[in-house]
Structure formats: C-alpha cells, structure tokens
Amino acid sequence: MSDRSQLISSGQPFTFDSARDAEFERLIKRYPIRESMIMPALWLAQEQEGWLSTEAIAYVAERVGTYPAKVFELATFYTMYHLKPVGKYHLCVCRTLSCYLREKQEIVDYLAAELGLRPGEVSEDGMFSLEEVECLGHCGTAPVIQVNGEFHEEMNVEKLKTLLAGLD
Amino acid sequence: MGETVKLFVNSQEVEVAAGKNLIDALAVAGIQIPHFCYHPALGADGNCRMCLVEIEEGRPPVVPACKTPAMEGMKVVLDSAMIKKVQQDMLEFELINHPVDCPVCDQAGECDLQDYYMAYSLEESRMDVPQVNKKKKLDFGCGVVHDQERCVLCGRCVRFTRQITETGELGIVNRTDAARVDIFPGKPLDNRYALNIVDLCPVGAMTSSDFRFKQRAWFLTRDKGVCHGCAKGCNMYIDHHREKYGDDIIYRYRARTNLQVNGYFICDEGRMSYHLQNNDRQTETIVGGASVSFDDGIKAVVEKLNQAKKPLMIVSPNSTVGQMWAVLRIATLYGGDVSGYSDGYIIEGSGDDYLIHEDKSANRRGLELLAIKQDRAHLLETLGNADLVLNFDNDFHFSAHDIEVAKLLSEKDYVAICSHRLTAFETASVVIPIASYSEYDGVIINHDDVIQRFSRAVHKNNPPKDIVEITRLLGGAITDWKRAWPGIRQTISLLREVEPDQIPEEGMKLMNSGEPDVTA
8 A cells, every 4th residue: 555645736626517516416315424425525526537636625525514634534545536647547456465365466567567657657648557456355356457447357467468458 | 439330350359430431440440451542532442452351251352441331240351361462462563663763752751652562562573574654743733743653543633633623634544554644735733722632642643843852751740730821720730840950940731631620631822821931030129120139129119018108909810819818918908909900811702612711810710709809990090099009910911901001000109029021010110020820839710610729830949939928028917828718718708618728639619608708
C-alpha cells in the first residue's frame, strides 16, 4: 500500500452535473444516516471526472454534510477511488494474500516491463495505468487483475499477452 | 462508591464500582491495564488491542477490557502467559515502524508506549526490512505539531475533534502500514480546545509547538492548580521547574480531570495563560519613580495610609476569598471605601457553551458574596472622595477598557499593589510587587458556586508576598487566611458549613441555607 494522502487540486471548482445531481438526490433517500452517502457520492464524482480532486472531495463532504477529513479518510482507504487521473485502461493487480501466494509479482513485473510503468504511474500516452490494490475478493481464482473494473481471473503471463493485445 | 461488584483479578478478590468497564473499575483499585485508544472522555473504541485481558471460563476467553463491564464473580487474569504474549505482540506491532527516537522526543518520560515497552516487552526488534517513512513536524494548526511516524493510530485525537469539539479537522487516511493521521488539505485545526490533543496523545505524535524541546518531562514538578483565566475555574496541572542557577518557572499547564467543573479538558487560552505567570511580572518596588527596597515601599504606603483622610481600596475579582477579606479588614481599619469595579474583565461574546466563560475573572462570586460593590457609579463616587487609592491587583484596564477611570486615578495619590506590569498600574506613585496565583494558596468560587481550594505551586527565588501578607504589613490583623476563616464564614451564609481543610479536591458546590448574609 502506498501513501495516497497527497491529494491533487484540479484548480477548478467541482459540482455535480445535472444527471449526477439527480442521482445523488435519488440515492440519499435510501440512507437513514446521511454519512452513508459518502461512498456512493464519491463514486458519482469519480464517474463524472474520471478521478477525485481535492475540490471533488471537499464538494462531497459539503454535499453530504460531514467533515472533509472524514471523506478524505474514505477516499484514501479504498483503491477503487482514483486520486489522480488514470489511463484509458486502468489495470489493478490484487496484492493481498491469495494473489500474493499465487505469484501476483510475476504479473506486476510483466505489466511494468511491458508498459514501461511502475505501479501508481500512468503511461505517457495516457493509454495505461497500473496499480496494486488490496483484496478484490476473488481469492478462489487468484491471481486476479481488473481492467477498468472488469475481472480477469487465474492470470498468468500467457493470458496477459492475449489480454494486452486486445486492448490497443 | 455506590453499587459495587466483587470480582477476582489474578485470583485476588477486588471490590469495584458496578457499571464501569474493567480499565476504569480496576484503576480505582490501583490495578493498571495497559491501553492506548481508550479514554474515559472519548469512550471505548477497541482499536488498539493493548487492553486485552483473559476471563477465566469466559466466552470468548480474551476480551478488550475497555469494552468489558466489571461483573460480579468475574475472574480476570492479567498475568497469564497468554496475556503476556498478547501484550508483547501488540507492542511489537506498534514498534515495527516506530522511529524509537525517545532521546529527542518530548513525550519521553511520560509516554505510554515507552512505559509499556519497559513493563511488558523489552524485546529486541526482529525487523530486517526498511521501516515505512512518514511525515514529521507537520504543522496542524493551533500550536499542534504532528509526527506521523511516532503515531500508534489510537485515534484519540480524531475522536476528540469529532466528539468533543465537533469540528472534525483530523482523520486517519490510507490503510495498512501507510495509515496516518492527517488534516484535509488547507483545513488545519481550528478550535479553541485543540491543544488537549497533545494531552490526549498517548505517545509523542502530537506535541505542542509552545512546549517542544523546552524541558524534559522528568524534570518537571507537577502541582495541582486552578486556572484563573475565567470564571469557570478549570482544574489543571502546573508543570514547573527551577533550572540550576535559574528561577522557578512554569513550562506548561495540562488539563486535570474534575468532573464537577471542567471534565477532562481545558481551553487553549487558559492553557497558554501560564506565560503570564512567568512574564511581565512586577518585581521592583517603586516609590516616586525610583526603585527602593520592599520594606521602604511598605513604609511609604503605611505613611500615606496614616495621613489619608479617605483611602479607597480597589480589590481584584481574581483575588481569593481570604485576600478580599483581608483588604476589607484594612479598609475598615483606615476608614476607607472598597470597590471591586472590574467590568473590563467581562468580554462579551468571548464565551462559549462549553468551558470558556466571558467573565475573565476567577472569583467574582467572592466579591458578590462579600457584598463588595462592583458598579462604576460607586467607584466614581468613592474615587471622587478619596485622597489615596490602593489598587490590589485589579486590572480594571483589562482589554484597554476604562480610560476615564484611568485618567481620574492618575490625578490621585495612587498605590499599585500588583503582580504584573500593566497599563492599569502605570500612573501609580508607589508600586509594590506581589505574588500571582501560582505562588499563593487560597479558595475561589466559580460562576457556578463551586468553591475550590488551590495550593502554592511555584517557589520563586525571591518569593513575592501575597495580598494577605501585604495587608498584615500595612497594619492589618490577619496573618493567615485560614485563621480568618471563622470571620469570613460568619459573613457569608453560603460558606457557613465550609471548612477550608475539608473542601474536597474536586471542589464543593455551595448550597444556600436560606439565611440572609451579614453585610461586611
């Protein structure tokens, strides 16, 4: 796990667009406690911008009615929230126990070499980004990677080659 | 103690209060259970796992003491091999990424991690991988400096800002070994109680920029005191020390628990008010602009008093009940008037609904109960009649308040008997230095009618005299406020049942017996 606490400012004020604004109002009725809405609201913000800026996190805090520090906690805890812009294809490799024991490092090393990236970086052309994440809940089919949220199970270098070939 | 339960600790029977968790219940019986995250003001969080204890025949057999109420017949084991292993392992976890920089850490000597390591671990480190580096010397605002590497992530500071001040500036960001306490970018601590975080932090992660590197904890003498910063009378510790060849000075105040008055905390303003005990003190005796010996100063005042037809004595709302009484007595002796005018001490809008009172004086109730007139009209009238004014440390000019009174005073023969060099005393022809509240003892009554006794903490190389001693030197009969107590008690019906030596440490709420007061 790397330090994710360095938030990046987009330099622009953030507000939900009208569709997400409506979605926020629709979802918040589900929760008896407003703070329960922090995570769905962060998700909406990320959907809109592709990543979460300092401004977006502050906006979510204000909108939900909680402390910015609390939203900051959640946004940095979950790797599904991107705290900086990601590539067109965002590759997440699970690094937790089952995947670790099933040689996730080979996958990370291969991707890093192939794409010229270290985990946490975005390729210069903006096509790929690579990240090591905590347990993705697919321990039975480890090692597992996610490409833009889509799961690829029981991965190995051979399968990765095919996968990458289909991405360009 | 109220309702009690009997339980066994390491096979010894102990009787403790019912309804408390094991940490608090056993602490009263003198049995310590190590813990980081639990604090009585913040409740049980259960995140640090340091307080795990074994319950014989319990289900589950190992439980966090902070979340386990003391129950009748419970068999608590604190010294089994399993618990010793648990404690050792927890400390090993806490120390994996800890810098162990105790020699340069302010907390050393009063650090729970250090103490627990000595008591429960003493293991060599088994780590051969590089430590996780985090940020140090972060300015969190309000004088709080944070070192992320020393932190054990107990979350007391975070819970304090959420539960007590409800300002929520802090959070624990990231996860696993990258987790750390941080503020949201651009939103530092911004509340009037932030420095309590430094007291709350069980390790050296939160330090005060004011106290950092000033003094080692083990050199400090910790005396109990009562804050004179406002009418609340919060309880605090006065941590002071005399350096070799130096004078006894105060290095910090810390909150002292008193559930009847201030709970577990004090405000930052009160905490920092210790500077005023060290600085800007009046130490010289001055007569007619020249520095003289203390005795000559007193002689000059006595001479003036003997010649005066109508002296006016101004008492301070910060003085103790005994000091006020002593001034009343010498006023009677010299046929003088007494005023307790001190409107300037009340700063409207400066209070809050927690601990901070807008009246910045500690014992206005004392003035009221002794029927000392505080109104301005009375002061102006008596000032008009007076040919000599003795001001006993009343900073009527507080917050540059009353320029007109200051001007009138400057036209009189004005004697300032004062602890500090303040604008209010500048025009005095005679200045007599006296002790401030950390240097004498007495009783004060807070705005809520709680009478509190405090003792002398600081012993200066040249100890200044307190107001009672000064009145004695000026011809008064009172040698000691405690001996004068029978007289005070007769005057104030509210104090009729109060015996100074029997005022408990947490103070005593005064209840009116319904008898009318005798006017002093």
